[in-house]
Amino acid sequence: MKEFLTARARRILLSDKTRLPDGFAEAVRRDVERVLSQYMTLCAGVEVSLDVDEGGLYRVEIKTAAEAIVPCRGADWEKRPEA
Amino acid sequence: MSNNIVITSGKGGVGKTTVTAGLGTALARRGVNTLLIDGDVGLNNLDVALGVENRAAYDMADVMAGKCRVAQAILQLPGMPLYIMPSAHAVDSGQIKAADFRALIGRLGGSFDYILIDCPAGIEGGFHRAVSACEYAVVVTTPHISAVRDADKVLTLLSGYGLRGISLMVNRVRGDLLVRGETLAPADISRILRYPLLGIVPEDDEISVYAQLGRVGAAEGAAKTAIDMAAANILTGEQRIYDPARKYRGVLGAIRAGLRRRA
Numbered sequence: 001m002k003e004f005l006t007a008r009a010r011r012i013l014l015s016d017k018t019r020l021p022d023g024f025a026e027a028v029r030r031d032v033e034r035v036l037s038q039y040m041t042l043c044a045g046v047e048v049s050l051d052v053d054e055g056g057l058y059r060v061e062i063k064t065a066a067e068a069i070v071p072c073r074g075a076d077w078e079k080r081p082e083a
Numbered sequence: 084m085s086n087n088i089v090i091t092s093g094k095g096g097v098g099k100t101t102v103t104a105g106l107g108t109a110l111a112r113r114g115v116n117t118l119l120i121d122g123d124v125g126l127n128n129l130d131v132a133l134g135v136e137n138r139a140a141y142d143m144a145d146v147m148a149g150k151c152r153v154a155q156a157i158l159q160l161p162g163m164p165l166y167i168m169p170s171a172h173a174v175d176s177g178q179i180k181a182a183d184f185r186a187l188i189g190r191l192g193g194s195f196d197y198i199l200i201d202c203p204a205g206i207e208g209g210f211h212r213a214v215s216a217c218e219y220a221v222v223v224t225t226p227h228i229s230a231v232r233d234a235d236k237v238l239t240l241l242s243g244y245g246l247r248g249i250s251l252m253v254n255r256v257r258g259d260l261l262v263r264g265e266t267l268a269p270a271d272i273s274r275i276l277r278y279p280l281l282g283i284v285p286e287d288d289e290i291s292v293y294a295q296l297g298r299v300g301a302a303e304g305a306a307k308t309a310i311d312m313a314a315a316n317i318l319t320g321e322q323r324i325y326d327p328a329r330k331y332r333g334v335l336g337a338i339r340a341g342l343r344r345r346a
Contacts, residue, residue, distance in 0.1 A: 001263075001264050001265050002264035002265070002266075002267075002268060002271075003264075005228070005266070005267050006267060006268070006271045006275065008228060009228045009231050009232070009267060009271075009272075009275055010275055012228060012232050013231070013232060013235045013275060013276075016232060016235065016236065017235075017239075
């Protein structure tokens with residue numbers, strides 16, 4: 001319960017600090033999932049966690065798992081000029 | 084010059100006035116010349132906590148208006164170098180300007196080692212008036228998420244004042260809940276808010292009763308011990324923190340916690 005309370009307090013404070021509207025993290029999660037799905041076959045849901053570090057920078061952690069890379073649907077790599 | 088400390092909180096009712104009175108008493112008991120100022124204009128309670136509400140003939144507003152000398156608006160508590168300047172209760176808070184308040188604190192600075200200002204709850208004009216006259220701030224919170232949230236807002240505001248030091252006092256901590264992990268731990272609150280702890284004060288009926296009686300200084304319970312440790316930290320710069328969970332550890336502690344839960 002202690003961990004739950006601490007995490008809840010952190011979440012509320014983060015939400016205050018970033019002034020994020022309700023559902024912001026969910027919107028990011030959905031978009032990230034949509035983009036990643038263009039490149040891989042995801043076999044787990046996408047988890048997005050947002051935090052603010054001591055320097056005030058946003059730390060974004062994205063966690064998911066993919067079972068395969070799919071043929072490029074999102075970007076046409078073959079047409080890219082060589083570096 | 085004195086060390087001026089504002090005792091503030093975001094949320095009302097977290098025990099700010101009791102902590103101010105307790106810290107002042109603890110400092111004075113160590114022989115430190117301490118002045119307490121009630122910055123809560125119009126909603127003052129520090130005089131009640133110290134039992135001097137009937138002794139005040141003049142107050143802060145009278146000094147600022149030139150109706151009396153500074154010394155006439157300062158009351159000494161018996162037996163120790165503890166003084167209090169009552170808040171203005173007959174004027175509107177907006178009539179006391181921050182610049183005038185700062186000037187008053189500046190005038191008093193030469194006569195005291197420490198000036199503790201009991202800041203009004205919230206983040207309105209009274210907050211700015213009290214904070215702008217100080218170099219140090221102590222933010223009082225309880226281990227409840229709503230209080231921590233409001234403390235965080237206050238800390239964000241305080242960070243813009245260029246203070247020399249900001250620390251936290253976590254008040255009304257129940258040791259039995261702490262042992263069982265059923266409350267926010269003060270160390271976690273400190274980590275979340277990113278400011279150091281000055282002290283942890285346990286939930287203690289005795290100090291609440293004595294505050295009602297106007298005799299905060301006479302309390303002898305665990306809260307008094309904890310506030311004494313915080314006062315020592317102010318003087319020494321150390322960080323000796325009271326452990327409210329100690330008496331709830333071990334076999335006897337578990338029995339005590341069980342009895343407390345049933346009560």
